[in-house]
Amino acid sequence: MRLYLYLIVSVLSICPLGSALAQARVWFDRPAQQWQEALPIGNGRLGAMVYGGVGNEELQFNEETLWTDGPRNYNKKGASKYLQKIRELLDQGQQKEAESLAMQEFMGVKSESEDPTAWLDKIGRIRKQKHGPFEFSFDDSKWPLITVPHYEGWETEGLEGLDGAVWFRYDFNLSKNDLAEHWSLDLNKIRTNDYTYINGELVGQSAGDETRRHYQIPMGLLRTGRNSIAIQVINLEGKGGVAGYKDTKQSIGLKSSTGKLISLNGEWKYHIQDQSSPKIGSYQASYQPFGSLRLQFDHDVAENYSRILDLDKGEVRVNYAFKGVQYTRTYFASQPNNFIGVRLQADQKKKVSFRLALKTKHQRNELNHIADSSICLEAWVKNGSMRGTVFVKLKLKGGQLSYDGDELLVNQADEAQLYLSAATNFKSYQQLDEKYAAVALERFKKLTKLNFDQLYQIHQKDYQRLYHRFVVEFGGVNQLDTIPIDRRLQRAVEHADPGLVALYVQFARYLQIAASREGSQPMNLQGIWNPFLEPSWGSKYTTNINLEMNYWPTEALNLSELQQPLFQMIRDLHVAGAETAKEYYAARGWVLHHNTDLWRGTAPINNSNHGIWPTGGAWLVRHLWEHYLYTQDLHFLKEYYPIIKDATLFFKDFLVKDKVTGWLVSSPSNSPENGGLVKGPTMDHQIIRSLFDIFDQSSKLLVKDVQLRDSIMEMRDQIAPNQIGQHGQLQEWLMDLDDPENKHRHVSHLWGLFPGDEINTTHTPQLVEAAKRSLILRGDEGTGWSLAWKINFWARLKDAQHAYHMVKMLLRPAGQGGGSYPNLFDAHPPFQIDGNFGGASGITEMLLQSHINGIELLPALPEEMSTGKVRGLIARGAFQxxxxxKDNQLLEVTVESLAGEELHLRYASREVKIKTKKGRSYAFDQELKLKK
Incomplete structure (x- = not known):
């Protein structure tokens, strides 16, 4: 697959900040100061963040297939010969031994590594010198400054893409009285190895990200007045630096025996000793940023500034006045023509002047001129097979265009149009395309000949075809739309803002349209928006909830076709996971563990205490089945039936009989990501029962595999059931091990409540109460996506006010816990997009549920959303x-039958069942009486 980015710059009319766009925009009255304040645009293949700077504008852009690594085999040959021993150790209660064996013999294969011994010896020689950076008197006056600590790595402080050895130095002062006390040095965590010196003497050295650095300082080493600390940090892969504490309120520093703390948080001096570190293999690849388009204007202070993400039009606009001239910029991402369009304009002639540059964080890059008005930037991903190319062309109305080195200069134009196109050498997860650049250039040339206005109209028609299917409004006219979004989030902490809740749902729909389109890759942890070479968790596809959560609301919010990228990934994983099933479990079918990437790795990764979780593929099958339930598309079910069947065959071979209970259990596995390697986690059994039910129902619908179906359903009844534990909770594991003080963000054992449906208020009231007890014990707090999941739980439990309380927590300004960044992006923290979609799903569940006994209207409607309307909400059974x-009472409802199925409608104590005809609408009053 070849992906291209086209950027056209131009300007549309200024949009007023009035009520016409109520609930349809996210806006600021100032430029973005950080990435989490920038506004996103995208078309599935291309993502960009608009900062909206007045003098200096940045458009940070990504291309969805620019990743580290390249096509390779992730599977360890013959790993299955260790499976039985791992199971036996778990049966014997020897968890650590099982984890140790699995870590050694049962994990996936890393990418290519180089022996670091010689390099480590080379960079270690400096520590043996008489005079080095560790010396008290060392001259560090010319070293630059960096903020320490940096929990998410020195990458967040500007040292992007740096792996190697870096020295840090800091001076602190002590009094004579201080020297009478015993002192220790608390640095908490360092990424990854350190050699730490006080006044030239080594006081400690450690290895590993998770090792706590708490070093005792010998008496007599410290001195009155100035003292120095020097640290050599060696980082071979991933994030680097002095990490300190995740809670930034807790300082690194010197601690005395009497409890005195001298904080070492602040500006340290640093020196990069060597960044030519050897290649270190990784289990899976990481999503990469591509580059930034920089525009420099001769503007400083702006008047009447606004930066608007217009959800109705699918575009970002920046408006401001400077010296009596009104300037406008408009940015949009077109899916049909695969480009990002931007137009720059002023309301007076000859006022559009700026300087343009292309930048990338990738160390190896090359910039060249093409013809009179174009530049080309090629970038190579470090230690991988991937490379990408960017083409930029400028067109002007009036004015002059010239080169200044690598930059393009525009002077006194009436309007500027900028075309930016990007492509990578990705062809498929199994193959690269080394001829991609020539094809990309030809497509770029063809695009730049097209009329901008026509391209804009095509984009509008395509985007609004999807966006306008659905309307939601809470609380009547949204008067709070005049408040910028960052201040509105702050206000919502103390004041109800139902309009903000509705906006959040539409923002999630916008993000889906922008990040997941036919032919694209599915949305990863950051959707398609990522600024870091070392993104958190590799910005991969985490399949023990996060990838699935990205697509929870897609069907209900009338965006069904946006799941196509996910379905294509499932097809790929069906192939890749078959080899993993064979090599690790000697099983038929296919398997996926808790993570995958662009190259479709399916083997266990990271650590055996959480990476060996075999039910990722079974969970993804649930998405295939949900698509059928929402659409009643039997042709789709027939197409994907082999994938459903093969996932079922894997668990037919994988499940084993527990010697103590006699139940069939999943072993080895874990309850993500809590409690280590175990047998029989509750979540697994819920997912496997769901998978078996899906196979049963789909095989009946397609009249296939009768004998296999009978054997599977016989096994289903032998799977370990849900159990209620000693605290009244739903047990998370086979044994009653739940700790009531455990506040872990994953609540995996409630999968059967949501997104599953075997725990429900109609058929399993006792399990519902146990699930509620588990939620109460686990607590409301959590990361952003965890808060979102809990909205769905409480909605399914029909506790409207608790569900709304969780919505407010998700919408609170991001801090140490989960919430929302100023641009409404979900905060894990850091940014993860899954919470945006999980939150929208939960709000939808408060309005309509269709998983049990037809369609239930307003099952969890809180007081704050007591008045509202919704148009275009989709229910299972293919109903719109x-x-x-108003005032918590249904006024009217109209249901359109999209497939001609029987309609079962419920509201409060009222209920109606009618036969329907495909394409016909049925209107009901508040009593659910059919209107004539």
Whole structure:
């Protein structure tokens, strides 16, 4: 697959900040100061963040297939011969031994590594010198400064893409009285190895990200007045630096025996000793940023500034006045023509002047001129097979265009149009395309000949075809739309803002349209927006909830076709996971563990205490089945039936009988990401039962595999059931091990409540109460996506006010815990997009549920959302629902039958069942009486 980025610059009319766009925009009255304040645009293949700077504008852009690594085999040959021994150790209660064996023999294969011994010896020689950076008197006056600590790595402080050896130095002062006390040095965590000196003497050295650095300082080493600390940090892969504490309120520093703390947080001096470190293999690849388009204007202070993400039009606009001239910039991402369009304009002639540059964080890059008005930037991903190319062309109305070195200069134009196109050498997860650049250039040339206005109209038609299917409104006219989004989030902490809740749902729909389109890759942990060479968790596809959560609301919010990228990934994983099933479990079918990437790795990764989790593929099958339930598309079910069947065959071979209980259990596995390697986690059994039910129902619908179906359903009844433990909770594991003080962000054992449905208020009231007890014990706090999951739980439990309380927590300004960044992006922290989609799903569940006994209207409607309306909400059974309510009472509802299925509608104590005809709409009053 070849992906291209086209950027056209131009300007549309200024949009007023009035009520016409109520609930349809996210806006600021100032430029972005950080990435989490920039506004996103995208078309599935291309993502960009608009900062909206007045004098200096940045458009940080990504291309969805620019990743580290390259096509390779992730599977360890013959790993299955250790499976039985791992199971036996778990049966014997020897968890650590099982984890140790699995870590050694049962993990995936890393990418290519080089022996670091010689390099480590070379960079270690400096520590043996008489005079080195560790010396008290060392002259560090010319060293630059960096903020220490940096929990997410020195990459966040500007040292992007740096792996190697770096020295840090800091001076602190002590009094004579201080010297009478015993002192220790608390640095908490360092990424990854350190040699730490006080006044030239080595006081400690450690290895590993998770090792706590707490070093005792010998008496007599410290001195009155100035003292120095020097640290050599050696980082071969991933994030680097002096990490300190995740809670930034807790300082690194010197601690005395009497409890005195001298904080070492602040500006340290640093020197990069060597960044030519050897290649270190990784289990899976990481999503990469591509580059930044920089525009420099001769503007400083702006008046009447606004930066608007217009959800109705699918575009970002920047408006401001400077010296009596009104300037406008418009940015949009077109899916049909695969480009990002931007137009720059002023309301007076000859006022558009700027300087343009292309930048990338990738160390190896090359910039060249093409013709009179174009530049080309090629970038290579470090230690991988991937490379990408960017083409930029400028067109002007009036004015002059010239080169200044690598930059393009525009002077006194009436309007500027900028075309930016990007492509990578990715062809498929199994193959690269080394001829990609020539093809990309030809497509770029063809695009730059097209009319901008026509391209814009095509984009509008395509985007609004999806966006306008659905309307939601809470609380009547949204008067709070005049408040910038960052201040609105702050206000919502103390004041109800139902309009903000509705906006959050539409923002999630916008993000889906922008990040997941036919032919693209599915959304990863950051969607398609990522600024870091070392993104958190590799910005991969985490399949023990996060990838799935990205697509929870897609069907209900009337965006069904946006799941196509996920379905294509499932097809790929079906192939890749078959080899993993064979090599690790000697099983038929296919398997996926808790993570995958662009290259479709399916083997266990990271650590055996959480990476050996075989039910990722089974969970993804649930998405195939949900698509059928929402669409009633039997042709789709027939197409994907082999994938469903093969996932079922894997668990037919994988499940084993527990010697103590006699139940069939999943072993080895874990309850993500809590409690280590175990047998029989509750979540697994819920997912496997769901998978078996899906196979049963789909095989009946397609009249296939009768004998296999019978054997599978016989096994289903032998799987370890849900159990209620000693605290009244739903047990997370086979044994009653739940700790009531455990506040872990994953609540995996409630999968059967949501997104599953075997725990429900209709058929399993006792399990519902146990699930509620588990939620109460686990607590409301959590990371952003965890808060979002809990909205769905409480909505399924029909506790409207608790569900709304979780919505407010998700919408609170991001801090140490989960919440929302100023641009409404979900905060893990750091940014993860899954919470945006999980939150939208939960809000939808508060309005309509269709997983048990037909369609239930307003099952969890809180007081704060007591008035509202929704149009275009989709329910299982292929029904489209429009409804309106006031003062917590339904006023009317209209249901369109999209497939001609029987309609079962419920509201409060009222219920109706009718036969329907495909394409016909049925209107009901508040009593659910059919209108004539």
């Amino acid at each position: 629902v429009n409804m309106e309510w």
